[in-house]
Amino acid sequence: MNEFIQHTINGLALGSIYALVALGYTMVFGVLQLINFAHGDIFMVGSFIGLYFIRFAIPNAEPSIFTAIMVLIAAMVGSAIVGVIIEKFAYRPLRKAPRINILITAIGVSLLLEYGGQLVFGASPQFFPDILPRKLIDIGGDIILDSNQLTIFVMSFVLMQILSFLVFKTQFGRSMRAISHSLETANLIGINVNKVILITFIIGSALAGAAGVLYGVAYPKIDPLLGLLPGLKAFIAAVLGGIGNITGAVIGAIILGLSETYVAGYISSTYRDALAFVILIIVLLVRPGGLLGSKKIEKV
Amino acid sequence: MIMKSFLLSVLVILSACQNKANDKIVIGNFGSLTGAEATFGISTKQGIELAIEEWNKAGGVLGKQIELKAYDNQGKPEEARLSVEKLINVDNVVAVLGEVASTRSLAAAPVAQQYKVPMISPSSTNPLVTQKGDYIFRVCFIDPFQGEVMAKFAFNSLKLKKGAILRDSKSDYSMGLANYFIKTFEALGGTIVADEKFVSGDVDFKAQLTSIKNKSPEFIFVPGYYTEVGLIARQAREAGVKVPLMGGDGWDSDKLTEIGGAAVEGSYFSNHYTVEDPRPEVQNFIANYKTKFGTMPDALAASGYDAARVLLEAIKRANSIEGQKLRDSIAATKDFQGATGIITINEQRDATKSAVVLKVVGKAFKFVESVKP
Secondary structure, three states: OHHHHHHHHHHHHHHHHHHHHHHHHHHHHHHHOOOOOOHHHHHHHHHHHHHHHHHHOOOOOOOOHHHHHHHHHHHHHHHHHHHHHHHHHHHHHHOOOOHHHHHHHHHHHHHHHHHHHHHHHOOOOEEOOOOOOOOEEEOOOOOEEEHHHHHHHHHHHHHHHHHHHHHHHOHHHHHHHHHHHOHHHHHHOOOOHHHHHHHHHHHHHHHHHHHHHHHHHHOOEEOOOOOHHHHHHHHHHHHHHOOOOHHHHHHHHHHHHHHHHHHHHHHOHHHHHHHHHHHHHHHHHHOOOOOOOOOOOOOO | OHHHHHHHHHHHHHHHHOOOOOOEEEEEEEEOOOOOOHHHHHHHHHHHHHHHHHHHHOOOEOOEEEEEEEEEOOOOHHHHHHHHHHHHHOOOOOEEEOOOOHHHHHHHHHHHHHOOOOEEEOOOOOOOHHHHOOOEEEOOOOHHHHHHHHHHHHHHHOOOOEEEEEEEOOOHHHHHHHHHHHHHHHHHOOEEEEEEEEOOOOOOOHHHHHHHHHOOOOEEEOOOOHHHHHHHHHHHHHOOOOOOEEEOHHHOOHHHHHHHHHHHOOOEEEEOOOOOOOOHHHHHHHHHHHHHHOOOOOHHHHHHHHHHHHHHHHHHHHOOOOHHHHHHHHHOOOOEEEOOEEEOEOOOOOEOOOEEEEEEEOOEEEEEEEEOO
8 A cells, every 4th residue: 555655646746747848839839739749859958947047147056046047047048939930930839830831840850859958968868966955855755855856746736736727717728729719810809929839938948947847856867858758748648638638638647647656566567658548549439539638529 | 670671771882981090999889878877877987988098108008009989879779879889980999898787788699799790798797798709808796696696695694584585577687686686695595585676767666665664674785776776765765764785786887876865774795896995907097087077986887997908908818809809809808807806707708706794884885794606
């Protein structure tokens, strides 16, 4: 039983990281019906921006909440800038083109970031230093709760709440949802479509940047191909929850994190990555809209 | 297949265009200069460079200067294979030195065998490597011995009876070494309470470690490479596992303590050599390496150095760079005074020599004991 509880804690922490990445996927999809395959790589870029910020701006900083917040802000701002550049130069010129063009462009941007990253950052993995004071809390029965896991979990929950508020309670959110419904009509009724989409990319990329730093804190080995697997997993999580649905993305990510940990703990870690894709196939077969998604089938 | 023959014909044309001025003897090296095992490739290459530099200063070999051609395989087996193909067909090397990781040596060995170009692996310990053909050699011990050394050390020296295994299911080295370890440890009377796996490239090991912790072993044997071992050590401590970790020569890198930090403190691993060895061959090598590269040589550097010197000695003895003669000359290597020990190539084309057990203390690896074959 204790082992099960420990697996559950670890699975929730893993799921929270997937959730942060999945939120960005789901937001961009919600607005543009675009699966932004470069999202996982913006997550990687965020992680490296965090690393270089620590190395060059605050090389002697002690691990503290303050340090962590500084690194997080730096990575979020940096990733947002990368997101804006990508939106402006890669996606905006294709806004009126068929959906498949922009999808392929997204894959191109993803490859550019991965292999460009190998040129800029080098192909060898680098070590992400500790930026948070770490405490291991024994919560009885030999079950250990890592303060970092708790931070990541709380962080993704808070960000999810902020996003929900933004999308459902503000004027900006209303514009976003209008565009999601019909881009042309939104344009006709006077919504500045380009501006809203740009802000969506800024928020999505900043979230990915934050996730990148938290990932570095949890798993301190980062390399330019780091975004590949978490990016795919987060995408699966978003599909599982119902792509375009914010709560769905978080629920999907948590389910994926938990089931991966249970599989690795009780069966074999060899099947861990396979499981995610099996889940994807089952969801697509049984409930193409996802757990919380609309029934409307989307062609991508 | 069509693609492959096309590539080969391109290579042949390229090699035909090469100026075959025979004023130099070219030796090939392929290794992971980037990727998760980057320090393996870099150390090995630097060891080889040092050996070649020393020989060139003394007048080269067969009256010619020696040149090194090195390719990066990024830690990928398919790239390793291609590198050797390129070294042999484009660069016309007389022999190939590499790799460290057994998986990549296994991928490249058939190519060297096919073209009958001798290949010496400095530090691949999986027994299958030299079984790929009679042109494939190594200057290090093999995993059955290494596994035995660590099993005996755990059981006899540390008096531990209950062990757990955490191995890499994608690595020939890791899977093999774990098997040999279990065999000896169980034969001695110990029990293996858990045998978990991971896949190289993984970053989350919490699930496996939680399962292992539940079986309360007295130590965990992790025959992996340093990047994963460092992460595993950290997560083991985070999961509340306090017992020592043990491993093999794949741990040897200064990155181990950088990634693992305090978590690897007090762990043990078997290795090819120790910097504390007082023999002049070792101390001279360390001094020269430090002057040239500014860092302490790890065992991979020492093995690369030895592999290059064994090869150059063999060329000198054979008085030829012709494949067959060179092969026979390497096979006849006996009592060679290397930095990693006294090397004698046996009938299986493996080296028989001692292993050392090291303990991680701070950022250093301290000598614990030496085991003869």
